[in-house]
Amino acid sequence: xxxxxxxxxxxxxxxxxxxxxxxxxxxxxxxxxxxxxxxxxxxxxxxxxxxxxxxxxxxxxxxxxxxxxxxxxxxxxxxxxxxxxxxxxxxxxxxxxxxxxxxxxxxxx
Amino acid sequence: xxxxxxxxxxxxxxxxxxxxxxxxxxxxxxxxxxxxxxxxxxxxxxxxxxxxxxxxxxxxxxxxxxxxxxxxxxxxxxxxxxxxxxxxxxxxxxxxxxxxxxxxxxxxx
DNA sequence: ACAATATACAACCATTTGGTTGTATGTTTG
DNA sequence: CAAACATACAACCAAATGGTTGTATATTGT
Numbered sequence: 001x002x003x004x005x006x007x008x009x010x011x012x013x014x015x016x017x018x019x020x021x022x023x024x025x026x027x028x029x030x031x032x033x034x035x036x037x038x039x040x041x042x043x044x045x046x047x048x049x050x051x052x053x054x055x056x057x058x059x060x061x062x063x064x065x066x067x068x069x070x071x072x073x074x075x076x077x078x079x080x081x082x083x084x085x086x087x088x089x090x091x092x093x094x095x096x097x098x099x100x101x102x103x104x105x106x107x108x109x
Numbered sequence: 110x111x112x113x114x115x116x117x118x119x120x121x122x123x124x125x126x127x128x129x130x131x132x133x134x135x136x137x138x139x140x141x142x143x144x145x146x147x148x149x150x151x152x153x154x155x156x157x158x159x160x161x162x163x164x165x166x167x168x169x170x171x172x173x174x175x176x177x178x179x180x181x182x183x184x185x186x187x188x189x190x191x192x193x194x195x196x197x198x199x200x201x202x203x204x205x206x207x208x209x210x211x212x213x214x215x216x217x218x
Numbered sequence: 219a220c221a222a223t224a225t226a227c228a229a230c231c232a233t234t235t236g237g238t239t240g241t242a243t244g245t246t247t248g
Numbered sequence: 249c250a251a252a253c254a255t256a257c258a259a260c261c262a263a264a265t266g267g268t269t270g271t272a273t274a275t276t277g278t
Contacts (some may be wrong), residue, residue, distance in 0.1 A: 007130070009128065009131065010126060013125040013126035014122075014125075014126040014265095016263090020266095025199065026199060029202045029203040034224075036225080044267070045113045047267085047269080051227095051265095063176055066128060068222050068276070069276060070275095077199075077203040080200055084193055087190075087193045090131075090138055090186075091131055093135050094186040094189070096139060100140075127236080143254075144255065144256095145254055146255085147253080153237070153238090155254090156240095156255095157236070165235055177242070177245065178253065179254065202242085219278100221269080221277090222275100224274085225272100225275100226274100227257100227272085227273105228270085228271080228272100229268105230265085230268080232267085232268105232271100233264105236262095236264095237260105240260105241257085241263070243255085244256100244258080246258085247250100247251085248250090
């Protein structure tokens with residue numbers, strides 16, 4: 001429940017809350033793509049796609065690497081896993097609830 | 110890649126992108142709480158908390174049950190798991206990339 | 219050197235978000 | 249029945265979001 005880890009969670013879930021960004025993330029997880037190549041896939045301006053890429057980058061979901069005049073974006077699977085582990089923690093909270101209910105039911109009385 | 114499933118993903122990730130909502134979700138996953146009980150935990154108006162609960166409810170992350178004049182909120186762990194499985198699909202995309210790289214490296218040449 | 223390409227970013231705009239206060243409605247309790 | 253309690257929701261506001269166009273900068277290729 002760190003303050004910065006909540007900031008990080010905010011950024012990660014926010015980045016994932018837009019379908020265009022999720023689609024971009026799928027593409028860059030499957031392989032490197034330049035920003036221009038990504039932009040060609042969507043019915044919006046280059047600048048809009050570039051901003052989506054920047055949101056994903058700030059959240060740590062992708063990294064960029066320069067190659068000549070291109071900027072090649074690549075998805076970071078570790079960041080995806082870190083989101084999954086946040087959800088696992090939520091499931092653990094729920095399991096605790098079930099365990100307490102079980103304890104009540106099996107209690108002698 | 111259904112249209113309504115993308116809407117659902119938007120709603121789920123958006124609901125999770127706010128720290129107050131994630132905290133509320135933790136509480137209601139651990140057990141039933143009335144909206145008033147939840148509101149007492151946060152330094153904001155009752156109406157603000159009630160709206161956060163409504164966002165979580167619309168996303169399907171919690172359900173409410175009437176008990177007299179109270180509305181008892183309970184977290185839905187299945188919705189949490191459905192988000193986790195979306196992330197698993199993203200990991201699968203990444204695994205496909207790795208598999209292709211491996212195939213290239215082990216290729217005869 | 220120049221034109222074309224790839225990217226970044228500022229300024230702007232409409233809509234959404236996260237908060238507020240106030241009001242209405244249903245439920246319990248004295 | 250009246251007072252208190254629990255909830256819902258409308259109206260409002262400032263800030264953030266997701267889009268646009270335009271401009272600046274760096275890297276190619278001829």
